[in-house]
Amino acid sequence: MSAWRASRPGPVDFVPTMGGLHQGHAELIRRAVACCPEPGSVVVSVYINPLQFGEGEDFERYPRTFEADCLLAGQAGATAIWCPDERQIYPEGVASGWRLQAPSALLSVLCGPSRPGHFDGVVTVVSRLLALVQPRQLWLGEKDWQQLTIVRRMVSDLGLSVRVRGCATVRESDGLAASSRNLYLLPAERRSAVAIGVALRGAATQLQNRLVGQNDVLIQLRRQLETAGLEVEYVEVVDPSTLQPAQETQSLRLLAAAVCSGSTRLIDHIFVMTRSPIVAIDGPAGAGKSTVTRAFAERMGLLYLDTGAMYRAVTLWVQEHRADPANADAVERLLNGLEVDLSPLRNGVQTVFVNGRDVTEAIRDPKVTAAVSLVAAHACVRALLTRQQQRLGEKGGLVAEGRDIGTAVFPDAELKVFLTATPEERARRRAKDLQMRGHSVPALSELEAQIVERDRLDSTRTIAPLVQAQDATELITDGMGIEAVIDALEDLFRRRVAEEVWPTPER
Numbered sequence: 001m002s003a004w005r006a007s008r009p010g011p012v013d014f015v016p017t018m019g020g021l022h023q024g025h026a027e028l029i030r031r032a033v034a035c036c037p038e039p040g041s042v043v044v045s046v047y048i049n050p051l052q053f054g055e056g057e058d059f060e061r062y063p064r065t066f067e068a069d070c071l072l073a074g075q076a077g078a079t080a081i082w083c084p085d086e087r088q089i090y091p092e093g094v095a096s097g098w099r100l101q102a103p104s105a106l107l108s109v110l111c112g113p114s115r116p117g118h119f120d121g122v123v124t125v126v127s128r129l130l131a132l133v134q135p136r137q138l139w140l141g142e143k144d145w146q147q148l149t150i151v152r153r154m155v156s157d158l159g160l161s162v163r164v165r166g167c168a169t170v171r172e173s174d175g176l177a178a179s180s181r182n183l184y185l186l187p188a189e190r191r192s193a194v195a196i197g198v199a200l201r202g203a204a205t206q207l208q209n210r211l212v213g214q215n216d217v218l219i220q221l222r223r224q225l226e227t228a229g230l231e232v233e234y235v236e237v238v239d240p241s242t243l244q245p246a247q248e249t250q251s252l253r254l255l256a257a258a259v260c261s262g263s264t265r266l267i268d269h270i271f272v273m274t275r276s277p278i279v280a281i282d283g284p285a286g287a288g289k290s291t292v293t294r295a296f297a298e299r300m301g302l303l304y305l306d307t308g309a310m311y312r313a314v315t316l317w318v319q320e321h322r323a324d325p326a327n328a329d330a331v332e333r334l335l336n337g338l339e340v341d342l343s344p345l346r347n348g349v350q351t352v353f354v355n356g357r358d359v360t361e362a363i364r365d366p367k368v369t370a371a372v373s374l375v376a377a378h379a380c381v382r383a384l385l386t387r388q389q390q391r392l393g394e395k396g397g398l399v400a401e402g403r404d405i406g407t408a409v410f411p412d413a414e415l416k417v418f419l420t421a422t423p424e425e426r427a428r429r430r431a432k433d434l435q436m437r438g439h440s441v442p443a444l445s446e447l448e449a450q451i452v453e454r455d456r457l458d459s460t461r462t463i464a465p466l467v468q469a470q471d472a473t474e475l476i477t478d479g480m481g482i483e484a485v486i487d488a489l490e491d492l493f494r495r496r497v498a499e500e501v502w503p504t505p506e507r
């Protein structure tokens with residue numbers, strides 16, 4: 001692998017498998033190929049990792065179909081298939097080598113309790129494979145959502161330099177989730193197994209409608225699976241990102257089950273979504289929020305809501321009427337005849353209208369920038385725009401950026417990010433932006449002082465001040481290019497919202 005790696009220019013995308021390749025693997029390979037830049041390569045490994053099998057599990061009888069695997073991998077577009085032996089993976093022997101340990105909170109749910117040591121075996125082998133292959137991206141299926149979550153956490157908590165990408169579960173024509181273990185099923189067992197998907201879908205609809213309580217739905221589901229001749233190991237509803245028990249009120253939950261059909265253990269799940277996802281991106285002035293949020297919205301097929309533009313539009317209106325932006329009463333009187341509208345994003349541009357007039361350019365004027373924080377602090381302005389933003393976001397399917405999105409506008413957003421950068425970096429970005437828009441550019445020190453002052457006003461106002469929401473992830477973007485920030489947002493989004501339930505639109 002090292003020699004092969006050294007002889008290849010370009011990045012490598014990596015699909016680790018235990019062989020027994022099926023259409024689910026083929027899809028991972030195809031996605032990796034489609035995403036791998038020239039002259040990159042896609043490597044598939046086939047290694048049945050003894051460390052992740054427990055006593056009495058199916059290590060001995062696990063499908064070994066190497067010839068067929070080579071064919072399938074090749075047809076799906078893989079550059080190479082790599083079949084390491086045990087000594088390459090565990091030079092000190094399986095029993096006496098290093099072991100990684102996943103955090104116990106991720107092991108106390110779903111498959112964790114019934115498969116002690118399994119996920120530790122998985123993270124150990126994945127970390128070893130990553131060290132040998134050194135890929136740019138690691139591709140895993142969403143079918144094993146707990147495994148995917150644990151590997152993602154390992155990569156981010158240990159700071160490994162690889163992106164983890166997930167693919168939606170591929171199903172066979174009868175709806176059974178593709179799995180190497182399906183090969184074990186006798187015809188009658190196979191017929192029973194089809195009930196898993198059917199029962200999960202039925203239960204998900206009930207959870208979605210919220211007419212029956214979560215516990216009752218789970219009891220019914222268990223009964224239904226048993227009636228189909230399956231032995232139930234668990235049925236659980238968890239938060240997709242933390243894997244901890246989900247609240248009934250959550251708009252996105254994971255309903256998962258493990259059963260045995262005959263002697264074959266099968267797992268499957270379904271996402272229960274009561275409204276489309278919402279992403280909240282907050283942060284101080286000049287952090288590059290609008291640029292990356294706009295691009296992120298396009299990449300993920302979400303609507304884009306630039307709430308700052310709405311505050312800017314009100315500010316422009318106030319200035320055009322020569323009112324004092326600091327005078328709450330004067331501002332309030334002007335709100336009566338005011339309509340602020342945003343057009344959906346087209347080619348990366350969102351048009352902003354004030355009473356039907358296009359003010360997209362005008363609201364970026366430094367004069368507006370200088371007064372916007374004063375106007376945005378008034379209770380009447382906040383109440384009006386917050387209500388309007390919440391109306392726009394009722395159905396979800398959007399990413400909103402501003403100062404108070406995660407705290408006041410959409411406190412139940414699936415993903416909250418606090419996007420920031422040092423004031424020096426933000427001043428540099430602001431200077432570039434002004435230059436591009438054809439405005440005169442003040443000295444960097446002056447720009448920095450303006451930014452710091454606006455942050456102070458925004459974060460000290462009484463109503464909905466700029467603060468990082470408790471459940472927000474901070475993303476400090478100094479030294480990160482735009483693409484890298486968008487990738488990071490996508491990765492955070494995908495930890496919570498599966499492809500399965502919100503597919504990435506074709507580019």
Ligand code: CDP
Pocket residue numbers: 284285286287290307308309311312369372373374376377401402403404405454458
């Ligand atoms: O200049 P920059 O692009 O960083 O800011 P913006 O997103 O255009 O927002 C301009 C101003 O609107 C902010 O400084 C805040 O005073 C105000 N704002 C707010 O109070 N709440 C929001 N959700 C968004 C913006």
